[in-house]
Amino acid sequence: MSAPGPSESGSTTRRGAAFADIRRRQQATRGRGRRTRSLFGMMRPYRGRIAILLVALLVATAASLAPAPLAAKAVDDGLSKGNLDHLTVLVAVLLGVSLVGLVATVVRDRLVGWLGARLLSDLRERIFRHLLQMPVSYHERQRAGVLVSRMTNDVDALQTMISSSLVTLISSVLMLLGSIVILISLDLKLALITFTTIPVLLLGSLAFRLASVDAFARTRETIGAITAHLQETLSGVRVIRSYGREQGHLDRFHELGDENRRANMKTVYLNAAYFPAVEYLSTAAIVIVLLVGGAEAIDGAVTIGVLIGFVTALDNFFGPITELSNVYTTFQSGMAALEKIGALLDQESTLTDPAHPRELPDPLRGELRFEHVTFGYGVPSRGGSASAGGTGASSSPIVLHDIDLTIPAGATVALVGSTGAGKSTLVKLAARFIDPSEGRVLLDGVDLRDLRQRELRSRMGIVPQEGFLFSGTVAENIAFGRDGATREDVERVVASLGAGDVLDQLPQGLDTEVGERGGSLSAGQRQLVAFARALIAGAPANGDGRLGGPSILLLDEATANVDLRTERRIEEALELLLSDRTAIVIAHRLSTIRSADLIAVVEHGRICEAGTHEELLVRGGAYAKLHEDWQRGTTDAPSAAAS
Numbered sequence: 214m215s216a217p218g219p220s221e222s223g224s225t226t227r228r229g230a231a232f233a234d235i236r237r238r239q240q241a242t243r244g245r246g247r248r249t250r251s252l253f254g255m256m257r258p259y260r261g262r263i264a265i266l267l268v269a270l271l272v273a274t275a276a277s278l279a280p281a282p283l284a285a286k287a288v289d290d291g292l293s294k295g296n297l298d299h300l301t302v303l304v305a306v307l308l309g310v311s312l313v314g315l316v317a318t319v320v321r322d323r324l325v326g327w328l329g330a331r332l333l334s335d336l337r338e339r340i341f342r343h344l345l346q347m348p349v350s351y352h353e354r355q356r357a358g359v360l361v362s363r364m365t366n367d368v369d370a371l372q373t374m375i376s377s378s379l380v381t382l383i384s385s386v387l388m389l390l391g392s393i394v395i396l397i398s399l400d401l402k403l404a405l406i407t408f409t410t411i412p413v414l415l416l417g418s419l420a421f422r423l424a425s426v427d428a429f430a431r432t433r434e435t436i437g438a439i440t441a442h443l444q445e446t447l448s449g450v451r452v453i454r455s456y457g458r459e460q461g462h463l464d465r466f467h468e469l470g471d472e473n474r475r476a477n478m479k480t481v482y483l484n485a486a487y488f489p490a491v492e493y494l495s496t497a498a499i500v501i502v503l504l505v506g507g508a509e510a511i512d513g514a515v516t517i518g519v520l521i522g523f524v525t526a527l528d529n530f531f532g533p534i535t536e537l538s539n540v541y542t543t544f545q546s547g548m549a550a551l552e553k554i555g556a557l558l559d560q561e562s563t564l565t566d567p568a569h570p571r572e573l574p575d576p577l578r579g580e581l582r583f584e585h586v587t588f589g590y591g592v593p594s595r596g597g598s599a600s601a602g603g604t605g606a607s608s609s610p611i612v613l614h615d616i617d618l619t620i621p622a623g624a625t626v627a628l629v630g631s632t633g634a635g636k637s638t639l640v641k642l643a644a645r646f647i648d649p650s651e652g653r654v655l656l657d658g659v660d661l662r663d664l665r666q667r668e669l670r671s672r673m674g675i676v677p678q679e680g681f682l683f684s685g686t687v688a689e690n691i692a693f694g695r696d697g698a699t700r701e702d703v704e705r706v707v708a709s710l711g712a713g714d715v716l717d718q719l720p721q722g723l724d725t726e727v728g729e730r731g732g733s734l735s736a737g738q739r740q741l742v743a744f745a746r747a748l749i750a751g752a753p754a755n756g757d758g759r760l761g762g763p764s765i766l767l768l769d770e771a772t773a774n775v776d777l778r779t780e781r782r783i784e785e786a787l788e789l790l791l792s793d794r795t796a797i798v799i800a801h802r803l804s805t806i807r808s809a810d811l812i813a814v815v816e817h818g819r820i821c822e823a824g825t826h827e828e829l830l831v832r833g834g835a836y837a838k839l840h841e842d843w844q845r846g847t848t849d850a851p852s853a854a855a856s
């Protein structure tokens with residue numbers, strides 16, 4: 214046996230690749246059964262209405278099928294025999310049937326519209342709830358615009374599919390089956406001639422389906438990319454302007470638009486080839502039936518009535534086929550959207566509450582302990598749960614190595630160290646935004662993983678460096694810190710922070726609108742609002758003069774430059790915020806660092822030194838070196854050091 218020549222083996226490989234591609238496309242359409250079932254699962258609460266809808270659909274379809282056999286009867290029994298009574302009765306029946314059909318169609322369309330709108334709002338809510346319960350690390354990785362696109366573009370495509378395509382699909386299939394029965398009962402020979410088109414139609418639609426599946430999926434993806442780019446551009450418009458990068462963003466938008474257009478055009482070309490072909494086939498079949506049927510009618514083998522009825526019924530046979538092809542486009546888009554939404558909902562949270570959560574000790578002392586904690590983004594945590602976040606692509610994914618650190622109840626630990634050392638990661642672990650890959654984080658001796666996340670966080674005040682404010686008033690943003698916080702609570706917290714005079718200067722005081730992301734407040738004002746929001750979290754202040762607030766405070770000090778007076782306010786507010794509670798501060802102010810009960814120097818994911826300011830200076834190690842740099846102003850760590 215001779216070995217295949219290069220061109221022969223090349224064509225075999227190409228053929229193999231082509232078959233593999235067809236298999237892949239077929240599989241791409243296959244997983245849809247599960248998705249469709251989950252969509253039907255969502256319809257379960259509306260069973261009653263769906264049952265009425267199905268009855269209306271059946272009645273409307275039957276009413277559309279009735280004219281063909283009735284016309285055959287009217288011609289053969291009424292017209293041909295000159296029986297006017299018979300003809301009148303048949304015409305009256307026809308009128309009655311079409312009236313019933315009209316009512317059924319109105320009911321059908323109303324119910325399907327109602328169901329589409331209801332299902333889609335349910336689905337939007339489900340996606341929203343899902344996104345809210347996904348861990349913070351998930352949102353750090355995801356592009357918000359793509360998620361927005363799932364909620365808008367994809368949900369819209371699905372709505373179109375449900376409210377128009379699904380009904381057309383069901384009624385067309387019913388119509389097709391009904392007309393097959395009618396055609397056979399009218400004339401078997403003509404019916405068989407008509408059915409020879411079925412294999413051709415089936416093969417054509419299979420080819421269309423395989424050819425278009427990628428294009429439809431690509432359209433959904435590119436729409437997502439466009440929304441993501443738009444969202445990112447709008448969020449970063451200041452940076453774009455500052456660096457004059459408008460053209461770059463415009464070019465990228467153009468590129469993405471082109472990709473979307475190309476994917477779209479592919480579906481357009483396929484549609485343009487497929488639909489006229491179906492039309493042509495139906496016309497050809499009618500012509501053949503007329504030819505054969507006409508010859509039979511001339512020979513007297515069939516009656517004129519049967520021939521007229523048959524040609525009318527042919528319309529009911531090919532009409533649904535054309536309609537099915539027409540809805541195929543929206544159906545494909547809808548299914549591609551369902552696929553994307555399903556994949557989003559399938560992603561499970563890696564941070565779940567335990568089946569049997571433990572209660573926090575009451576009263577909570579607030580001792581936080583890191584016990585042999587090792588962590589890497591993308592490294593599975595204890596118990597084999599999926600990645601704790603991150604890409605995991607790094608060659609050295611371990612970010613924290615065997616951390617042992619105890620923060621006694623009520624103490625403040627200041628974390629210092631160079632950028633990327635792992636300080637924020639430590640804070641994320643304390644809030645259980647991520648789980649350790651090895652080791653434990655304990656609060657009053659209880660592993661954080663044994664607690665309900667909601668209960669844990671209700672005891673915490675968390676102040677990120679860029680405290681995100683929501684559009685609304687200053688007071689509303691502060692009250693956000695605790696469910697049920699009243700106006701009095703807000704005012705008390707602002708007064709106890711000593712922030713009253715700074716916030717009162719705002720045009721409407723606490724009722725000033727902060728704008729999107731707090732854009733109409735200054736950086737210092739935003740910080741004070743973020744402090745007040747953290748202080749209002751946890752227990753409300755009680756009447757004996759003790760300040761309420763969270764038992765644990767996690768704070769990433771902002772480095773924004775503010776005027777001296779606001780800076781003093783912030784320092785005083787901080788002092789108050791930190792007193793009497795356990796706190797981890799990623800410290801940038803020398804004043805905070807100096808007054809901390811414990812300073813931990815983090816370098817390359819390890820705590821290389823820990824002690825008080827004085828102890829560490831005397832030791833003359835890493836901290837002393839950092840301090841020297843700060844004094845000389847060669848590093849930017851405590852920006853307020855100079856002031």
Ligand SMILES: Nc1ncnc2c1ncn2[C@@H]1O[C@H](COP(=O)(O)OP(=O)(O)OP(=O)(O)O)[C@@H](O)[C@H]1O
Binds near residue numbers: 638
């Ligand atoms: N979501 C993430 N996915 C993957 N890697 C991450 C993620 N967040 C942080 N890292 C990496 O983990 C390491 C520690 O980051 P971390 O944010 O804890 O440092 P940091 O000490 O707080 O730095 P900075 O002072 O600059 O805020 C860095 O190398 C960083 O690139």
